[in-house]
Amino acid sequence: xxxxxxxxxxxxxxxxxxxxxxxxxxxxxxxxxxxxxxxxxxxxxxxxxxxxxxxxxxxxxxxxxxxxxxxxxxxxx
Amino acid sequence: xxxxxxxxxxxxxxxxxxxxxxxxxxxxxxxxxxxxxxxxxxxxxxxxxxxxxxxxxxxxxxxxxxxxxxxxxxxxxxxxxxxxxxxxxxxxxxxxxxxxxxxxxxxxxxxxxxxxxxxxxxxxxxxxxxxxxxxxxxxxxxxxxxxxxxxxxxxxxxxxxxxxxxxxxxxxxxxxxxxxxxxxxxxxxxxxxxxxxxxxxxxxxxxxxxxxxxxxxxxxxxxxxxxxxxxxxxxxxxxxxxxxxxxxxxxxxxxxxxxxxxxxxxxxxxxxxxxxxxxxxxxxxxxxxxxxxxxxxxxxxxxxxxxxxxxxxxxxxxxxxxxxxxxxxxxxxxxxxxxxxxxxxx
Amino acid sequence: xxxxxxxxxxxxxxxxxxxxxxxxxxxxxxxxxxxxxxxxxxxxxxxxxxxxxxxxxxxxxxxxxxxxxxxxxxxxxxxxxxxxxxxxxxxxxxxxxxxxxxxxxxxxxxxxxxxxxxxxxxxxxxxxxxxxxxxxxxxxxxxxxxxxxxxxxxxxxxxxxxxxxxxxxxxxxxxxxxxxxxxxxxxxxxxxxxxxxxxxxxxxxxxxxxxxxxxxxxxxxxxxxxxxxxxxxxxxxxxxxxxxxxxxxxxxxxxxxxxxxxxxxxxxxxxxxxxxxxxxxxxxxxxxxxxxxxxxxxxxxxxxxxxxxxxxxxxxxxxxxxxxxxxxxxxxxxxxxxxxxxxxxxxxxxxxxxxxxxxxxxxxxxxxxxxxxxxxxxxxxxxxx
Numbered sequence: 001x002x003x004x005x006x007x008x009x010x011x012x013x014x015x016x017x018x019x020x021x022x023x024x025x026x027x028x029x030x031x032x033x034x035x036x037x038x039x040x041x042x043x044x045x046x047x048x049x050x051x052x053x054x055x056x057x058x059x060x061x062x063x064x065x066x067x068x069x070x071x072x073x074x075x076x077x
Numbered sequence: 078x079x080x081x082x083x084x085x086x087x088x089x090x091x092x093x094x095x096x097x098x099x100x101x102x103x104x105x106x107x108x109x110x111x112x113x114x115x116x117x118x119x120x121x122x123x124x125x126x127x128x129x130x131x132x133x134x135x136x137x138x139x140x141x142x143x144x145x146x147x148x149x150x151x152x153x154x155x156x157x158x159x160x161x162x163x164x165x166x167x168x169x170x171x172x173x174x175x176x177x178x179x180x181x182x183x184x185x186x187x188x189x190x191x192x193x194x195x196x197x198x199x200x201x202x203x204x205x206x207x208x209x210x211x212x213x214x215x216x217x218x219x220x221x222x223x224x225x226x227x228x229x230x231x232x233x234x235x236x237x238x239x240x241x242x243x244x245x246x247x248x249x250x251x252x253x254x255x256x257x258x259x260x261x262x263x264x265x266x267x268x269x270x271x272x273x274x275x276x277x278x279x280x281x282x283x284x285x286x287x288x289x290x291x292x293x294x295x296x297x298x299x300x301x302x303x304x305x306x307x308x309x310x311x312x313x314x315x316x317x318x319x320x321x322x323x324x325x326x327x328x329x330x331x332x333x334x335x336x337x338x339x340x341x342x343x344x345x346x347x348x349x350x351x352x353x354x355x356x357x358x359x360x361x362x363x364x365x366x367x368x369x370x371x372x373x374x375x376x377x378x379x380x381x382x383x384x385x386x387x388x389x390x391x392x393x394x395x396x397x398x399x400x401x402x403x404x405x406x407x408x409x410x411x412x413x414x415x416x417x418x419x420x421x422x423x
Numbered sequence: 424x425x426x427x428x429x430x431x432x433x434x435x436x437x438x439x440x441x442x443x444x445x446x447x448x449x450x451x452x453x454x455x456x457x458x459x460x461x462x463x464x465x466x467x468x469x470x471x472x473x474x475x476x477x478x479x480x481x482x483x484x485x486x487x488x489x490x491x492x493x494x495x496x497x498x499x500x501x502x503x504x505x506x507x508x509x510x511x512x513x514x515x516x517x518x519x520x521x522x523x524x525x526x527x528x529x530x531x532x533x534x535x536x537x538x539x540x541x542x543x544x545x546x547x548x549x550x551x552x553x554x555x556x557x558x559x560x561x562x563x564x565x566x567x568x569x570x571x572x573x574x575x576x577x578x579x580x581x582x583x584x585x586x587x588x589x590x591x592x593x594x595x596x597x598x599x600x601x602x603x604x605x606x607x608x609x610x611x612x613x614x615x616x617x618x619x620x621x622x623x624x625x626x627x628x629x630x631x632x633x634x635x636x637x638x639x640x641x642x643x644x645x646x647x648x649x650x651x652x653x654x655x656x657x658x659x660x661x662x663x664x665x666x667x668x669x670x671x672x673x674x675x676x677x678x679x680x681x682x683x684x685x686x687x688x689x690x691x692x693x694x695x696x697x698x699x700x701x702x703x704x705x706x707x708x709x710x711x712x713x714x715x716x717x718x719x720x721x722x723x724x725x726x727x728x729x730x731x732x733x734x735x736x737x738x739x740x741x742x743x744x745x746x747x748x749x750x751x752x753x754x755x756x757x758x759x760x761x762x763x764x765x766x767x768x769x770x771x772x773x774x775x776x777x778x779x780x781x782x783x784x785x786x787x788x789x790x791x792x793x794x795x796x797x798x799x800x801x802x803x804x805x806x807x808x
Contacts, residue, residue, distance in 0.1 A: 002423050002461055002568035002626035003348045004652065006426035006682075023342030023424040024279070030545060033571050033691045042426060044629055044682050047422050047514070047565075048543025049572045052629045052688050058681040059426055066435045066655050069442040069662060342424055347542075405654055406433045406440075407470015409791040415770040419515035420542065422569060423460060423488060423782060 004046035006054050009039050020045060082106045091190040098184065098218030111194060112214060115201040120177075120212035128212035130177055135236030140167035143230040149196065152266045153281030156229055157199035159357060162286045163308070164233040165207055169288035170304045170360065172243035172295055173235035178204060181215035183228040196227065207286040209233070235288075240299060247302035248323035252391040253369035255362045257290060257376055258283070258384040260312050261340040264354030268347065268420075280339050285358030290381045294362065297375035303363035306356065313352040313411045315361050316399045326394025329411070332404045333388045347420035352401075352411060354418070363391060426681070430653030431469070439658040440474035447665050453479045454617055455664050456754060458601060459624035460487030460782025462650065462657055467791035469654040479661065482754030483777075483784035485600055486624055488565045488593075489516045490776040490783045491707040494740040496593055497522040500562050503591055503729055504528065504536035510554060511538045512547035513562040520779055521772070523740055528562075544576035551580065551588035560589045560729045568626040570594045570718065571691035574698040577720070577727050591729040592719055595705065597627050598635045599716035603707075604753055605643050618754060620664040622657060623649035625679055632687025636675045644673045651679035698724055706739065708776040709748035743768075748775035751784050758785040765789060 007020040007027075016032040020043070030049045031037050043050035086106060096103035113121050120128040144160040161178065168175040180200065184193065204211050211231075237243075262283040269280065287306065294301060303323070307315035312334070320327050336351050344351045358381065364372050369387055376382030399411040447453060457463060463483045466472060472481070485491050497520050504511035511528070518529045518540060532538040537557075541547050544561055551559040563573040573590060580588040601621065623636055628649045636647040646667035650660030660678045667674060677683050698721060705717030720728040729735070742748065746768070747761035758764050758777065768774040770786050777785035 002459070002566060002624065003421060004568065004626045004629075005345055005424075008425070022345060024339040025342040025346060027346065030543075030572075030575070032575050033688065033694070035690060044626065046568055046626060047572050048545050049575070051568065051571075051626065051691070052682050054426060055681045062651070062656075062659070062678070062681055063429055063435075066432075066439060066659055069439050069659065338424075345424065345427070403468070403470050404433055405431055405469040405471070406436045407473035409468060409470045412790045415790075419518055419540070421516045421781075422514045423516055423565065423780070 002046060004044050004051060006042050007045045009037055009041045009043060011039060012037075018050070082110070086110045086190060088190045088194050093184045093186055093188040093190065093193065093218055095186055095218050095220070098216055104216060107216060111197055112216075115194075115197045116204065116211045117201065118210040118212060120210070126213075128177065128179075130212060132176065132234075133236055135238050138168050138171045138173035138235045138237055139232065140164055141230060141232040142167060143228060145225060145228050146267065147225045148267075148270050149192065149226050151270055151282055154284040154357075155196055155199050156227060157196035158203035159282075159284050160229040160231045161200050161203040161207065161209075161211075162284050162357060164231040165209055165286045165288055166306045166360070168233045168235040169286075169291045170243070170306055171235070171237055172241040172291065172301070172304065173237040174292070175207070175209045175233050175235040175288050177234050178209055178211045179213045179232040180211045181230045182217070184216065184218045185223065185226050186218055186221045188226045193227065203286065207288065209286075241295060243301055243304050245303055245305060245319050245322040248319055248325050248363045248391045249302065249365075250325055250391050250393045251366050252302060252363050253366050253387050254316070254327060254329060254389040254391065255364070255369065255373060255376065255385060255387050256312065256334065257287070257360045257362070257382045258358075259335045259337045259340065260307070260356060260359065261336055261344065261351035261354035263357040264311070265340050265343045267355075269343070280337065280343065283356060283358035285381055287358065287360055287381060290360070290376065290379045293379045294372060294375050298364055298368045298372045300368065301362055301364045301372065304360055306360045308357060309355050310414045311351070311353040311355055312361065313350070313399065314414050316411065317397075317413050319361070319363065320394075320397040320399055323391075324395070324397060326392045326397060327389060327399045328392055328402065329389030329399070330402045333386055335384045335386050348422070349418050349420065353414050366390070427653065430651065430655045432655065435655055436474055436658060439655065439662060443479060443658065443662050443665060444476040446662065446669065447476050447478050449478060451478070453619050453665060453668060454482055454754065455479070455620050455622055455661060456482040456484045456604070456618050457622040457657065458484040458486040458597065459622070459627070460490065460780070461625060461652055462486070462622055463784060463787050464782050465652065465654050465657055467787040470791075471654050471657060474658065475661065479665065482618060483751075483787065484604065485707065485710060485752040485776070486566070486597070487780050487782035488569070488595060489520060489780040491595065491600075491709060492517070492520065492564060492593060493706045493708045494522050494742075495706070495738045497528070498738065498740065499735050500591060501526055501528060501531045501536070502735065503560050503733060504531050504538050506558075506733065508557050509537065510550055510557050510559045511536065511562055512541045512550055512559055513538060514564065515540050516780055517562060517564060544572045548576055548579060548585065548588060551585045552583070555587060558587050558589060560591055562593070563590050564593045566595060566597050566624070566627050567630045567695075570695050570699070571630060571688070574694045577698050577724055578694070580727060581724070586726065589727050589729040589732055590720065592699070594699070594718040595707070596716050596718070597624060597631070598638070599713055600707065600710065601639060603710055603713045603716070605639070605645070618645065619668050620646040620648070622660045622664070623647050623675075625650060625652040625656070625682070628679065628683045628687070630688050630691050633675050633677050633683060633685050634687070640673045640675050646673050646676070648676045649679050649683055651682070708742065709752045711749070742776075743774045746775040748777045748785075751777050758788040761785070
């Protein structure tokens with residue numbers, strides 16, 4: 001359900017629109033559902049609309065969690 | 078020879094009309110001033126209803142294809158060169174040398190003659206570059222609203238030399254499976270233009286005539302088992318066809334399949350799987366395991382095979398499944414396509 | 424592709440798989456439901472099942488708005504499309520859904536109805552602008568992720584005075600569906616289908632936030648972990664669920680922190696609240712009638728409501744008698760258990776909601792996983808479930 005993907009905002013346009021880029025492919029989408037998005041930000045795109053901004057720091061943290069999963073044994077396991 | 082037409086065709090502002098298909102003077106003019114002029118070969122210039130040609134020794138191969146692509150013009154090509162390449166490739170996939178083409182046109186009333194000429198010139202150029210002339214043809218016109226501008230059917234003939242036996246039923250367990258280059262380019266280039274799905278991309282259709290590549294491959298490995306070009310339905314469909322025809326299974330590795338980054342991205346956007354997206358200038362080859370390296374080298378040596386890769390192998394499997402080891406680490410079935418792949422939201 | 428490829432890394436998958444295996448141990452079995460069809464699809468497409476231990480079983484929930492769309496509603500969409508002068512704009516997903524009388528939107532199009540596939544409600548608005556003499560009806564489907572775009576389109580239509588833009592609203596709500604599944608007698612009957620926890624939907628949660636799930640964790644004592652869309656996200660969420668079960672915790676955890684907050688997208692929520700209101704009940708294919716689970720346009724926006732404009736009447740269309748979707752959606756049965764699976768019911772000819780879209784449990788199993796069942800029957804295979 002809800003196919004959505006993280007895309008990079010390349011350029012802001014009038015009327016709450018923006019050009020985004022995913023691996024070299026560009027599309028014009030709407031930013032009307034989000035606020036304070038700047039060029040260079042990543043947003044989650046669904047049916048032509050940005051749903052939310054992606055937090056790069058959290059993304060890094062999540063990746064680190066994956067990496068450490070294999071190493072740490074939790075207490076009481 | 079006295080020309081019978083009082084006024085030359087107006088390619089700038091003219092349109093296809095019903096009379097162009099009626100068999101009378103208007104049609105004769107269209108044939109002479111457009112088709113014969115562009116394709117320009119001895120057989121056509123005779124203006125017979127058929128072509129008499131010489132055929133070298135060998136088994137005759139014949140293939141036909143109808144082309145109904147919309148839009149007519151797309152990045153990297155158009156319906157014209159597509160129709161030439163497509164049928165040349167069908168003949169070439171038998172290991173045959175393509176010799177001649179026939180082209181029949183169904184034109185929609187109202188199609189601008191400028192567009193028609195652009196298409197025919199593109200066909201002529203493709204045919205010339207491939208060394209395969211269009212020696213005979215036909216034209217009909219349908220009323221406005223009954224066609225996408227133009228439908229083209231091309232039929233090709235060729236000969237297979239002795240000792241070459243390429244067929245979809247010859248894959249054996251242990252064989253190697255190869256592709257000649259990146260997958261999904263053509264389908265993505267087309268979709269980039271379709272209404273409501275447009276996006277900026279540098280992806281071009283890969284439409285190309287593959288008979289030169291095939292000849293180079295057969296020179297290096299005359300005993301190639303299977304050849305097929307993965308057009309509609311993409312690589313996945315072709316592999317399923319071959320598996321079923323040969324009664325074997327196929328296992329491929331996802332990370333071994335060459336796909337351009339932008340094709341991957343475009344497919345992500347639309348929720349499509351590049352394995353099912355059409356190609357028009359690529360082929361799949363299956364050969365004995367011991368010959369795979371030699372075949373790969375021959376492919377990479379050719380301009381149309383620079384990105385060739387070994388992507389998997391044939392196994393015993395009575396269910397004729399095509400399976401894929403995902404880059405992620407799991408294994409999944411790569412099934413037949415269900416209808417057209419449509420972009421999805423969920 | 425940034426933020427995508429890293430979350431599909433095979434090496435990390437191996438170590439996450441090992442961690443899950445280690446922490447799940449061998450003493451007990453775990454059954455988790457991934458509610459969202461996108462997760463079902465990811466699990467199938469990336470072969471995540473191969474990396475899980477046999478003690479961890481994934482149950483595929485109903486989280487696909489196309490799957491749960493009743494046939495009667497598709498019939499209504501076809502009826503709308505056939506009205507003279509109407510352009511029906513629809514997402515690609517619904518085009519092939521079989522409706523009554525062997526019809527589908529695609530077949531209706533072949534018979535002359537003006538059905539156009541769109542990628543976004545923006546495209547539908549544009550169609551309305553470019554065709555002032557036609558009525559453009561947006562066939563709006565989807566969970567909370569897809570609802571704000573529809574709300575926005577209606578507001579924009581109002582602002583631009585587009586009186587020829589209408590919406591046929593079929594938006595449904597996730598929490599209601601989860602409740603309904605948990606309420607069903609089969610699930611409450613301990614021992615039949617224990618669902619030990621939920622993998623919460625990724626993108627629905629970007630809109631509604633993690634807060635709405637706190638109710639389930641408390642009321643039903645089930646852990647919920649909201650997972651991102653990529654296969655590594657799903658595996659990490661499974662690991663977190665295993666840990667919660669082992670610890671005896673029933674919390675809402677968020678694995679998808681890069682896109683989901685507790686509050687969600689407040690702006691989008693407000694927009695939806697402004698335009699839509701709850702229907703008292705709505706039929707979900709395979710689940711029956713679910714109370715307060717769907718939306719319709721408020722009176723203020725009645726002018727844009729296709730159901731009101733065309734005085735459409737909802738009709739109930741029953742599924743095939745032998746269809747097991749109701750049980751499969753609740754995890755009581757598996758696709759291979761259904762008499763019709765793979766035989767009368769295939770992706771080419773889907774008879775029930777689980778087969779209708781590639782997200783459905785049966786479609787996913789048929790497309791990606793049925794070779795496992797066949798191998799099991801034949802006694803062949805690597806021991807993979």
